[in-house]
Amino acid sequence: MIEEEPSVAQAIFGEQLPVARQFVENLSAEGEVRGLIGPLELPRLWSRHILNCAIAAPLFSGHVGDVGSGAGLPGLVLAIARPDVTFTLIEPMERRVSWLEEQIQSLQLDNTTVVRARAEDWSGGRVFDVVTARAVSALRTLAPLTSPLVRPGGELILFKGANSPAEIEAAQKQIRRAKLQDVRVEIIGEGVLAEPTRVVRALVTA
Secondary structure, three states: OOOOOOOOOHHHHHHHHHHHHHHHHHHHOOOOOOOOOHHHHHHHHHHHHHHHHHHHHOOOOOOOEOOOOOOOOOOOHHHHHHHOOOOEEEEEEHHHHHHHHHHHHHOOOOOOEEEEEOOHHHOOOOOOEEEEEOOOOHHHHHHHHHHHEEEEEEEEEEEEOOHHHHHHHHHHHHHHHOEEEEEEEEEOOOOOOOOEEEEEEEEEEO
16 A cells, blocks of 8 residues: 655645656556565655655755665655756666666656766766765765765765664774765754654765
């Protein structure tokens, strides 16, 4: 059973809500069959995934790279919520790349492109103002993978869970090596979402 659209979706997406609805419809219809989401995710697709990503959309600007985009969480959701921001979705698996490209065309997201690659094989240089990722790996693994894609003075905004402070503590060596500063957990959507979103933010200094 697919979760009903929460009333707060209107406030979060505004005039982009019809596009978000279409994406939810597409993901509900094909996501499980194509191995993008598990069967247990359908009853909480809006609350746990779509709104969890979209509530953080105001944090993003410039050219954003989404590492390990998968089903499009958070990249496609952010691209829907922020048509004024440019997104590059970086995904290594061919079937997921096909899905992402289909959604970009279906949803008419002219601010979004897909690159089939792993973060560690990225050859495009330090071109991003912000790099994000969700449900990819622990921070000690993710920081060295994502920071080389960000321009000096840019930022990492990584979607994480309640264990974020412990991840930061465990990644101190990698944080120093990646020359990250002001590494912190930000909680977004308290009082708005039943389960607020947590992101780890860090400044990439060099």
